[in-house]
Amino acid sequence: MYPYILRRLLLIIPTLLGIMVINFMVIQFVPGGPVEQMIAQLTGDNVEATARFGGGSPQETRDTSQFIELGSSTNSRYRGAQGLPPDLILEIEEQFGLDKPAHERFLIMIGNYVRFDFGDSYFQDRSVAQLLIDKLPVSISLGLWTTLLVYLISIPLGIAKAVRDGSRFDVWTSGLVIFGNAIPGFLFAILLIILFAGGRYLDWFPLRGLVSSGWDTMNWFQQILDYFWHLALPILSMVIGGFAGLTMLTKNSFIEEINKQYVITARAKGLTEQRTLYGHIFRNAMLIVIAGFPSAFIGIFFTGSLLTEVIFSLDGIGLLGFEAALTRDYPVMFGTLFLFTLLGLLMGIISDVMYHLVDPRIDFDSRET
Numbered sequence: 001m002y003p004y005i006l007r008r009l010l011l012i013i014p015t016l017l018g019i020m021v022i023n024f025m026v027i028q029f030v031p032g033g034p035v036e037q038m039i040a041q042l043t044g045d046n047v048e049a050t051a052r053f054g055g056g057s058p059q060e061t062r063d064t065s066q067f068i069e070l071g072s073s074t075n076s077r078y079r080g081a082q083g084l085p086p087d088l089i090l091e092i093e094e095q096f097g098l099d100k101p102a103h104e105r106f107l108i109m110i111g112n113y114v115r116f117d118f119g120d121s122y123f124q125d126r127s128v129a130q131l132l133i134d135k136l137p138v139s140i141s142l143g144l145w146t147t148l149l150v151y152l153i154s155i156p157l158g159i160a161k162a163v164r165d166g167s168r169f170d171v172w173t174s175g176l177v178i179f180g181n182a183i184p185g186f187l188f189a190i191l192l193i194i195l196f197a198g199g200r201y202l203d204w205f206p207l208r209g210l211v212s213s214g215w216d217t218m219n220w221f222q223q224i225l226d227y228f229w230h231l232a233l234p235i236l237s238m239v240i241g242g243f244a245g246l247t248m249l250t251k252n253s254f255i256e257e258i259n260k261q262y263v264i265t266a267r268a269k270g271l272t273e274q275r276t277l278y279g280h281i282f283r284n285a286m287l288i289v290i291a292g293f294p295s296a297f298i299g300i301f302f303t304g305s306l307l308t309e310v311i312f313s314l315d316g317i318g319l320l321g322f323e324a325a326l327t328r329d330y331p332v333m334f335g336t337l338f339l340f341t342l343l344g345l346l347m348g349i350i351s352d353v354m355y356h357l358v359d360p361r362i363d364f365d366s367r368e369t
Contacts, residue, residue, distance in 0.1 A: 009349065023337055118338070138316035142316065146239055153239070157247050162252075163254075177248060181245070185241035185308065186307040188240050
C-alpha cells in the first residue's frame with residue numbers, strides 16, 4: 001500500500017500543474033479583468049470611484065481628476081479606458097503585474113506556489129495566505145460537521161431501509177428522504193431563520209459569525225457550546241439537503257448485495273443475519289459509498305456552503321472565492337483554486353486508503369496507477 005500512496009502523491013504534482021495551466025489559460029480570455037475593475041473605479045462606473053495603489057501596505061486613494069483628460073482618447077485594449085492617459089494604464093498594469101507576458105506571469109506564479117506564497121490580494125490589501133487562514137475555520141467547520149453528520153445519518157438509515165425493504169419503516173422514512181430531496185438547502189436555511197433565529201417567531205439562535213463577540217473570555221465548555229450554538233442552523237440546513245441522496249445510495253447498494261449468491265451461501269451455512277450483514281455484505285456494499293466521500297466533502301466544503309455562508313453571514317472560503325471571481329481578484333482566485341484542487345487530490349488518496357481498510361482484499365499495489 002505504501003508504494004501506491006507514494007506514486008499517488010507524486011502524481012499530484014503534474015495533475016495540479018495541468019489544472020493550473022488550463023485555468024490560467026481560460027482566465028486570459030475572460031473579459032473584465034482587474035485593470036477594467038480599476039478603470040471602472042477611476043471613471044466613476046463603480047460604486048467606489050477611487051483607485052487603490054501599492055501592494056502589501058495600506059493603499060492610498062488618488063483624485064481621479066488628475067488622471068482623466070476630458071476629450072482625450074486612447075487606443076487601449078481595455079474597455080472603458082477612453083479618457084485615461086496611456087501612462088496611467090501602464091501604471092495600473094504594472095501594479096497588478098499584468099505588464100509581463102502571460103507565460104512569464106504563470107512561471108512566476110507557479111514558482112511562488114511551490115513555496116506556498118500565493119501573493120497579495122488586488123483589492124483587499126492583505127496576503128492571500130492570510131485571507132485563506134482567516135476564512136478556513138468557517139469552511140472547515142461547515143464542511144467537516146456537515147459531512148460527518150450526513151454519513152452518520154445516511155449510512156445507518158440506508159442499511160435499515162435495505163434490511164426492512166418494503167416495510168412500514170421503509171415507506172415512512174422514504175417520505176423523509178423525499179422531503180430532503182425536494183427542499184433546497186438554502187430554502188430550508190431561510191425557513192430555519194424565520195422559525196428559530198428571530199425572523200418571525202422564535203429567537204433562539206444567532207444569525208451572524210462563527211462565535212460570539214466575548215468568546216475569548218469564556219471557559220472552554222462555554223466556548224464549545226457557543227461554537228455549536230452558532231453552527232446549529234447552518235449545519236442543519238446543509239444536512240437536510242445532503243443526507244437524502246447518500247441514504248438511497250446506501251440502501252440500493254445493500255439491496256444489490258443482499259440478493260447475490262454469496263449471501264445466500266452464507267445464510268445456508270448457518271451464519272446469523274448480523275454476521276452476514278456486517279461480516280460479508282457491509283464490506284462490498286460500502287465501497288461505492290466510500291468512493292463518493294472525497295467529492296462529497298469537497299462539494300460541501302466549497303460550493304455547497306456558499307449560499308449558507310451568505311444567508312447566515314459566515315465569512316468562509318466559498319464566499320471569498322465567489323467574491324474574488326466577481327472582482328477578478330486573480331491571486332485570490334488562483335489561491336483558492338490551488339487549495340481546493342490540492343485538497344481534492346489528497347482526499348482521493350484518502351478514499352483509496354479507506355477502500356483498503358474496508359476491504360483488505362483490494363490491493364492497489366498490484367495495479368497500474
